[in-house]
Amino acid sequence: MASATTFYDFKPKDKKGDQYSLADLKGKVVLVxxxxxxxxxxxQFAGxxxxxxxxxTKYPNDFYILGFPCNQFGNQDPGTNDEIQNFCQVNYGVTFPVLGKVDVNGDNADPLFEWMKTEKPGLMGLKxxxxNFEKFLIGRDGKVKARWASTSKPEGLxxxxxxxxxxx
Structure with missing residues:
Protein backbone atom coordinates (compact mmCIF):
# COMPACT_ATOMS: atom_id res chain seq x y z
CA MET A 1 0.00 0.00 0.00
CA ALA A 2 2.55 2.54 -1.20
CA SER A 3 -0.04 5.31 -1.35
CA ALA A 4 -0.88 5.08 2.36
CA THR A 5 -0.22 8.29 4.21
CA THR A 6 -1.81 7.56 7.58
CA PHE A 7 -2.57 4.66 9.89
CA TYR A 8 -6.23 4.94 8.89
CA ASP A 9 -5.49 3.90 5.31
CA PHE A 10 -4.88 0.26 6.32
CA LYS A 11 -7.21 -2.71 6.68
CA PRO A 12 -5.36 -5.54 8.40
CA LYS A 13 -7.10 -8.87 8.99
CA ASP A 14 -8.96 -9.56 12.22
CA LYS A 15 -8.93 -12.91 14.02
CA LYS A 16 -11.48 -14.32 11.54
CA GLY A 17 -9.57 -13.16 8.47
CA ASP A 18 -11.94 -10.28 7.73
CA GLN A 19 -10.73 -6.74 7.08
CA TYR A 20 -10.44 -4.58 10.19
CA SER A 21 -10.79 -0.99 9.01
CA LEU A 22 -8.45 1.29 10.90
CA ALA A 23 -10.44 4.22 9.47
CA ASP A 24 -12.94 3.46 12.25
CA LEU A 25 -10.27 4.67 14.71
CA LYS A 26 -9.80 8.05 13.03
CA GLY A 27 -9.05 10.76 15.59
CA LYS A 28 -8.13 8.23 18.28
CA VAL A 29 -4.75 7.49 19.87
CA VAL A 30 -3.69 3.89 19.24
CA LEU A 31 -0.90 1.75 20.67
CA VAL A 32 0.04 -1.04 18.24
CA GLN A 44 3.40 -7.58 29.28
CA PHE A 45 -0.17 -8.52 28.33
CA ALA A 46 -1.07 -7.81 31.98
CA GLY A 47 0.58 -4.38 31.84
CA THR A 57 -11.48 5.13 32.18
CA LYS A 58 -9.93 8.58 31.77
CA TYR A 59 -10.39 8.84 27.98
CA PRO A 60 -13.30 6.46 27.25
CA ASN A 61 -13.57 7.04 23.51
CA ASP A 62 -10.07 8.17 22.63
CA PHE A 63 -7.60 5.35 23.31
CA TYR A 64 -7.15 1.89 21.83
CA ILE A 65 -4.57 -0.87 21.94
CA LEU A 66 -4.33 -3.27 19.02
CA GLY A 67 -2.42 -6.52 19.42
CA PHE A 68 -0.98 -8.24 16.38
CA PRO A 69 0.21 -11.80 17.11
CA CYS A 70 3.43 -12.69 15.34
CA ASN A 71 5.25 -16.01 15.09
CA GLN A 72 8.43 -14.69 13.45
CA PHE A 73 10.58 -14.58 16.58
CA GLY A 74 11.56 -17.97 17.96
CA ASN A 75 8.25 -19.59 16.93
CA GLN A 76 6.70 -18.03 20.05
CA ASP A 77 3.11 -17.73 18.79
CA PRO A 78 2.46 -20.97 16.88
CA GLY A 79 -1.25 -21.24 17.72
CA THR A 80 -4.25 -20.46 15.57
CA ASN A 81 -5.94 -17.07 15.86
CA ASP A 82 -8.65 -18.67 18.03
CA GLU A 83 -6.06 -20.30 20.33
CA ILE A 84 -4.21 -16.99 20.68
CA GLN A 85 -7.44 -15.10 21.50
CA ASN A 86 -8.35 -17.69 24.11
CA PHE A 87 -4.86 -17.56 25.66
CA CYS A 88 -4.93 -13.75 25.94
CA GLN A 89 -8.39 -13.69 27.53
CA VAL A 90 -7.99 -16.64 29.90
CA ASN A 91 -4.46 -15.85 31.13
CA TYR A 92 -4.42 -12.05 31.07
CA GLY A 93 -8.05 -10.92 30.82
CA VAL A 94 -7.26 -9.01 27.63
CA THR A 95 -10.19 -6.89 26.46
CA PHE A 96 -8.43 -4.84 23.77
CA PRO A 97 -8.62 -6.17 20.20
CA VAL A 98 -6.10 -8.85 19.27
CA LEU A 99 -6.24 -9.13 15.50
CA GLY A 100 -5.08 -11.86 13.14
CA LYS A 101 -1.54 -13.20 13.15
CA VAL A 102 0.86 -11.25 10.93
CA ASP A 103 4.46 -11.13 9.81
CA VAL A 104 6.14 -7.88 10.82
CA ASN A 105 9.36 -8.33 8.82
CA GLY A 106 10.35 -9.85 5.51
CA ASP A 107 8.66 -10.37 2.16
CA ASN A 108 5.28 -11.19 3.71
CA ALA A 109 5.28 -8.38 6.27
CA ASP A 110 1.89 -6.82 6.85
CA PRO A 111 1.66 -3.49 4.96
CA LEU A 112 0.74 -1.67 8.20
CA PHE A 113 3.98 -2.76 9.84
CA GLU A 114 5.98 -1.88 6.73
CA TRP A 115 4.47 1.62 6.84
CA MET A 116 5.01 2.08 10.60
CA LYS A 117 8.65 0.93 10.39
CA THR A 118 9.28 3.40 7.57
CA GLU A 119 7.56 6.24 9.43
CA LYS A 120 9.47 5.61 12.67
CA PRO A 121 12.67 3.60 12.21
CA GLY A 122 14.22 2.07 15.30
CA LEU A 123 17.64 2.52 16.86
CA MET A 124 20.29 3.70 14.38
CA GLY A 125 17.65 4.02 11.66
CA LEU A 126 17.01 0.28 11.47
CA LYS A 127 13.53 -0.45 10.24
CA ASN A 132 7.93 -9.49 20.13
CA PHE A 133 6.16 -6.70 22.03
CA GLU A 134 7.67 -3.82 20.09
CA LYS A 135 5.25 -0.88 20.34
CA PHE A 136 4.18 1.95 18.03
CA LEU A 137 2.13 4.94 19.18
CA ILE A 138 -0.25 6.41 16.61
CA GLY A 139 -1.47 9.98 17.17
CA ARG A 140 -4.92 11.38 16.45
CA ASP A 141 -3.62 12.50 13.04
CA GLY A 142 -2.81 8.91 12.06
CA LYS A 143 0.96 9.45 12.17
CA VAL A 144 3.48 7.36 14.14
CA LYS A 145 4.49 9.45 17.16
CA ALA A 146 6.75 7.03 19.03
CA ARG A 147 8.27 3.57 18.89
CA TRP A 148 9.45 1.49 21.81
CA ALA A 149 11.52 -1.66 22.08
CA SER A 150 10.24 -4.89 23.58
CA THR A 151 11.97 -4.11 26.85
CA SER A 152 9.82 -0.99 27.37
CA LYS A 153 7.18 -1.89 29.91
CA PRO A 154 3.60 -0.73 29.22
CA GLU A 155 3.40 1.26 32.46
CA GLY A 156 6.41 3.29 31.34
CA LEU A 157 4.51 4.50 28.23
Missing amino acids: VNTASKCGFTP LEKLYQDLK RVKW KADIEKELAAK
Whole structure:
Protein backbone atom coordinates (compact mmCIF):
# COMPACT_ATOMS: atom_id res chain seq x y z
CA MET A 1 0.00 0.00 0.00
CA ALA A 2 2.55 2.54 -1.20
CA SER A 3 -0.04 5.31 -1.35
CA ALA A 4 -0.88 5.08 2.36
CA THR A 5 -0.22 8.29 4.21
CA THR A 6 -1.81 7.56 7.58
CA PHE A 7 -2.57 4.66 9.89
CA TYR A 8 -6.23 4.94 8.89
CA ASP A 9 -5.49 3.90 5.31
CA PHE A 10 -4.88 0.26 6.32
CA LYS A 11 -7.21 -2.71 6.68
CA PRO A 12 -5.36 -5.54 8.40
CA LYS A 13 -7.10 -8.87 8.99
CA ASP A 14 -8.96 -9.56 12.22
CA LYS A 15 -8.93 -12.91 14.02
CA LYS A 16 -11.48 -14.32 11.54
CA GLY A 17 -9.57 -13.16 8.47
CA ASP A 18 -11.94 -10.28 7.73
CA GLN A 19 -10.73 -6.74 7.08
CA TYR A 20 -10.44 -4.58 10.19
CA SER A 21 -10.79 -0.99 9.01
CA LEU A 22 -8.45 1.29 10.90
CA ALA A 23 -10.44 4.22 9.47
CA ASP A 24 -12.94 3.46 12.25
CA LEU A 25 -10.27 4.67 14.71
CA LYS A 26 -9.80 8.05 13.03
CA GLY A 27 -9.05 10.76 15.59
CA LYS A 28 -8.13 8.23 18.28
CA VAL A 29 -4.75 7.49 19.87
CA VAL A 30 -3.69 3.89 19.24
CA LEU A 31 -0.90 1.75 20.67
CA VAL A 32 0.04 -1.04 18.24
CA VAL A 33 1.92 -4.03 19.68
CA ASN A 34 3.24 -7.15 17.98
CA THR A 35 2.52 -9.88 20.51
CA ALA A 36 3.38 -13.52 21.24
CA SER A 37 1.94 -16.06 23.67
CA LYS A 38 5.12 -17.96 24.53
CA CYS A 39 7.70 -15.21 24.93
CA GLY A 40 9.64 -13.86 27.89
CA PHE A 41 7.76 -10.60 27.31
CA THR A 42 4.32 -12.29 27.27
CA PRO A 43 3.57 -11.07 30.84
CA GLN A 44 3.40 -7.58 29.28
CA PHE A 45 -0.17 -8.52 28.33
CA ALA A 46 -1.07 -7.81 31.98
CA GLY A 47 0.58 -4.38 31.84
CA LEU A 48 -1.02 -3.60 28.49
CA GLU A 49 -4.47 -4.52 29.80
CA LYS A 50 -3.96 -2.38 32.94
CA LEU A 51 -2.80 0.55 30.79
CA TYR A 52 -5.78 0.05 28.50
CA GLN A 53 -8.26 0.01 31.39
CA ASP A 54 -6.66 3.01 33.14
CA LEU A 55 -6.67 5.15 30.00
CA LYS A 56 -10.10 3.97 28.81
CA THR A 57 -11.48 5.13 32.18
CA LYS A 58 -9.93 8.58 31.77
CA TYR A 59 -10.39 8.84 27.98
CA PRO A 60 -13.30 6.46 27.25
CA ASN A 61 -13.57 7.04 23.51
CA ASP A 62 -10.07 8.17 22.63
CA PHE A 63 -7.60 5.35 23.31
CA TYR A 64 -7.15 1.89 21.83
CA ILE A 65 -4.57 -0.87 21.94
CA LEU A 66 -4.33 -3.27 19.02
CA GLY A 67 -2.42 -6.52 19.42
CA PHE A 68 -0.98 -8.24 16.38
CA PRO A 69 0.21 -11.80 17.11
CA CYS A 70 3.43 -12.69 15.34
CA ASN A 71 5.25 -16.01 15.09
CA GLN A 72 8.43 -14.69 13.45
CA PHE A 73 10.58 -14.58 16.58
CA GLY A 74 11.56 -17.97 17.96
CA ASN A 75 8.25 -19.59 16.93
CA GLN A 76 6.70 -18.03 20.05
CA ASP A 77 3.11 -17.73 18.79
CA PRO A 78 2.46 -20.97 16.88
CA GLY A 79 -1.25 -21.24 17.72
CA THR A 80 -4.25 -20.46 15.57
CA ASN A 81 -5.94 -17.07 15.86
CA ASP A 82 -8.65 -18.67 18.03
CA GLU A 83 -6.06 -20.30 20.33
CA ILE A 84 -4.21 -16.99 20.68
CA GLN A 85 -7.44 -15.10 21.50
CA ASN A 86 -8.35 -17.69 24.11
CA PHE A 87 -4.86 -17.56 25.66
CA CYS A 88 -4.93 -13.75 25.94
CA GLN A 89 -8.39 -13.69 27.53
CA VAL A 90 -7.99 -16.64 29.90
CA ASN A 91 -4.46 -15.85 31.13
CA TYR A 92 -4.42 -12.05 31.07
CA GLY A 93 -8.05 -10.92 30.82
CA VAL A 94 -7.26 -9.01 27.63
CA THR A 95 -10.19 -6.89 26.46
CA PHE A 96 -8.43 -4.84 23.77
CA PRO A 97 -8.62 -6.17 20.20
CA VAL A 98 -6.10 -8.85 19.27
CA LEU A 99 -6.24 -9.13 15.50
CA GLY A 100 -5.08 -11.86 13.14
CA LYS A 101 -1.54 -13.20 13.15
CA VAL A 102 0.86 -11.25 10.93
CA ASP A 103 4.46 -11.13 9.81
CA VAL A 104 6.14 -7.88 10.82
CA ASN A 105 9.36 -8.33 8.82
CA GLY A 106 10.35 -9.85 5.51
CA ASP A 107 8.66 -10.37 2.16
CA ASN A 108 5.28 -11.19 3.71
CA ALA A 109 5.28 -8.38 6.27
CA ASP A 110 1.89 -6.82 6.85
CA PRO A 111 1.66 -3.49 4.96
CA LEU A 112 0.74 -1.67 8.20
CA PHE A 113 3.98 -2.76 9.84
CA GLU A 114 5.98 -1.88 6.73
CA TRP A 115 4.47 1.62 6.84
CA MET A 116 5.01 2.08 10.60
CA LYS A 117 8.65 0.93 10.39
CA THR A 118 9.28 3.40 7.57
CA GLU A 119 7.56 6.24 9.43
CA LYS A 120 9.47 5.61 12.67
CA PRO A 121 12.67 3.60 12.21
CA GLY A 122 14.22 2.07 15.30
CA LEU A 123 17.64 2.52 16.86
CA MET A 124 20.29 3.70 14.38
CA GLY A 125 17.65 4.02 11.66
CA LEU A 126 17.01 0.28 11.47
CA LYS A 127 13.53 -0.45 10.24
CA ARG A 128 13.06 -4.08 11.16
CA VAL A 129 11.09 -5.05 14.25
CA LYS A 130 13.64 -6.70 16.53
CA TRP A 131 11.39 -8.89 18.71
CA ASN A 132 7.93 -9.49 20.13
CA PHE A 133 6.16 -6.70 22.03
CA GLU A 134 7.67 -3.82 20.09
CA LYS A 135 5.25 -0.88 20.34
CA PHE A 136 4.18 1.95 18.03
CA LEU A 137 2.13 4.94 19.18
CA ILE A 138 -0.25 6.41 16.61
CA GLY A 139 -1.47 9.98 17.17
CA ARG A 140 -4.92 11.38 16.45
CA ASP A 141 -3.62 12.50 13.04
CA GLY A 142 -2.81 8.91 12.06
CA LYS A 143 0.96 9.45 12.17
CA VAL A 144 3.48 7.36 14.14
CA LYS A 145 4.49 9.45 17.16
CA ALA A 146 6.75 7.03 19.03
CA ARG A 147 8.27 3.57 18.89
CA TRP A 148 9.45 1.49 21.81
CA ALA A 149 11.52 -1.66 22.08
CA SER A 150 10.24 -4.89 23.58
CA THR A 151 11.97 -4.11 26.85
CA SER A 152 9.82 -0.99 27.37
CA LYS A 153 7.18 -1.89 29.91
CA PRO A 154 3.60 -0.73 29.22
CA GLU A 155 3.40 1.26 32.46
CA GLY A 156 6.41 3.29 31.34
CA LEU A 157 4.51 4.50 28.23
CA LYS A 158 1.57 6.09 30.06
CA ALA A 159 2.94 9.64 30.24
CA ASP A 160 3.78 9.72 26.52
CA ILE A 161 0.37 8.31 25.63
CA GLU A 162 -1.42 10.83 27.87
CA LYS A 163 0.53 13.64 26.25
CA GLU A 164 -0.72 12.45 22.86
CA LEU A 165 -4.27 12.11 24.21
CA ALA A 166 -4.12 15.70 25.46
CA ALA A 167 -3.15 16.97 21.99
CA LYS A 168 -6.30 17.89 20.10
